[in-house]
Amino acid sequence: MDVGEVIYTLLEVLIGVSCCLGNMLVILALWTSKCIQQPTFCLIVSLAVADFMVGCVAIPLAVVVDGRVETSFHGCLFISCVVILLTLVSVLSLTAIAVDRYLRVCIPLRYKRTVTQRHSWLVVAACWLVAVPLSFAPMLGWYNHETLSNSTNSTIVCQFIAVIPASYLVYFSFFLCNLTPLVVMTVLYSYIFCSIQGNLRDKPGNGIQSQSQSYLKKERQLAGSLSLVLALFALSWLPLHTMNCIAYFGGPNLVPVTAFYVGILLSHANSAVNPVVYAFKIQKIKMAYLKIWRRYITCGEENQASQTSQTTDNNLSSNMNSVGKIE
Numbered sequence: 001m002d003v004g005e006v007i008y009t010l011l012e013v014l015i016g017v018s019c020c021l022g023n024m025l026v027i028l029a030l031w032t033s034k035c036i037q038q039p040t041f042c043l044i045v046s047l048a049v050a051d052f053m054v055g056c057v058a059i060p061l062a063v064v065v066d067g068r069v070e071t072s073f074h075g076c077l078f079i080s081c082v083v084i085l086l087t088l089v090s091v092l093s094l095t096a097i098a099v100d101r102y103l104r105v106c107i108p109l110r111y112k113r114t115v116t117q118r119h120s121w122l123v124v125a126a127c128w129l130v131a132v133p134l135s136f137a138p139m140l141g142w143y144n145h146e147t148l149s150n151s152t153n154s155t156i157v158c159q160f161i162a163v164i165p166a167s168y169l170v171y172f173s174f175f176l177c178n179l180t181p182l183v184v185m186t187v188l189y190s191y192i193f194c195s196i197q198g199n200l201r202d203k204p205g206n207g208i209q210s211q212s213q214s215y216l217k218k219e220r221q222l223a224g225s226l227s228l229v230l231a232l233f234a235l236s237w238l239p240l241h242t243m244n245c246i247a248y249f250g251g252p253n254l255v256p257v258t259a260f261y262v263g264i265l266l267s268h269a270n271s272a273v274n275p276v277v278y279a280f281k282i283q284k285i286k287m288a289y290l291k292i293w294r295r296y297i298t299c300g301e302e303n304q305a306s307q308t309s310q311t312t313d314n315n316l317s318s319n320m321n322s323v324g325k326i327e
Contacts, residue, residue: 008261012059015268019055022275023048029288039120040100040222041284046124047093047229050086051271058086059268065160073148076158077138083160084173085135087237090271091181092127094230098185101223105192108215134177142168166248174241182234189227196220225281229274236270239263 026048035041061079071079100120104111147162148154156162196216240263243255278285 004258004261008265009063011265012063012268015265015272016055016059018272019051019059019268022272023052023055025289025292026275026278026285027052029285029292033284033288033291035284035288037117039115039117040097040104042117042120042124043093043097043100044278044285046127047090047097047274050089050093051274054086054090054268054271058083062160062264062268065158067157067159069158070155071158073151073154073156073163074139076156077143077163079158080160080164081136081138084164085131087267088131088135088173088177089128090233091178092131093124094233095181095185096123096127097226098188098230101192101219101226102188105195105219105223134172137172138164138168142172166244169241169244170248174244178237178241182230185230189223189230192223193220193227196223222282225277228281229277232273232277233270236273237267240267 027045030036030041030045030048036045061083065076065079065083100115103115107114142165144163144165147156196219199216200213200220240260243260243263247255279289280286
């Protein structure tokens with residue numbers, strides 16, 4: 001293993017640990033607070049679960065399918081599809097969040113009756129169920145047949161690009177499953193901001209209008225935070241997809257191998273960044289973080305201080321008793 005591979009592996013381990021810890025905190029914070037009862041935050045939990053699994057499943061598997069182990073062809077193909085699955089779940093969860101925000105702004109009076117917590121969990125289940133057949137399409141025959149024909153007893157050195165054809169990555173994974181939802185989400189968030197901005201131009205008059213202004217400002221802030229999550233996702237994944245397109249249409253030699261590794265690291269880092277965005281940009285999640293901090297960290301310190309104080313008191317009492325007996 002050369003220096004480049006060591007650096008790449010260490011960075012993947014660091015990103016993986018950050019993904020697991022950060023997103024576990026998001027899931028714990030939302031699950032232990034009342035935020036989980038709100039439809040939008042149910043969808044954010046789904047996104048956090050997908051990001052958590054990127055850290056504990058996708059990143060280790062991505063290291064495995066980097067030509068480090070020998071497996072059966074279909075075993076390697078299955079591992080590669082699992083890596084694709086988690087990315088697709090993230091895209092579908094982001095799309096569901098954008099649609100939820102759109103409905104919240106466009107039909108505010110009917111939103112609470114139309115979009116319930118139960119409906120949100122059904123959408124979450126649909127995101128995962130729809131992602132499975134889409135990401136496992138290579139298992140149904142859209143794989144690299146040349147690699148299989150050149151293998152010895154169907155055993156190969158497992159590499160992602162050796163089993164997943166570039167045509168699938170470009171036409172299906174990028175154009176259909178990533179670029180199309182990104183365009184839809186961009187249009188939805190653009191409409192949301194334009195709609196809110198148009199409503200905010202009306203000067204507040206009576207108390208009802210003032211409440212409406214306050215509601216719209218909160219919606220704009222939350223939509224802005226979630227659109228930032230979307231923008232970071234696009235910035236993290238578009239370089240890798242762009243390089244796949246260049247390699248497919250122009251030839252594999254046009255893109256340096258190092259650039260591909262940087263693109264992979266950047267795409268994985270996106271899952272570690274989201275919890276930081278939630279903490280600084282979404283007030284309810286920030287408050288849930290602080291609640292966990294006070295409950296588990298501060299209380300732990302107080303208990304430790306209390307035990308120390310009690311031990312000191314006991315020792316002092318024992319010393320006083322000893323002095324009394326001597327006298």
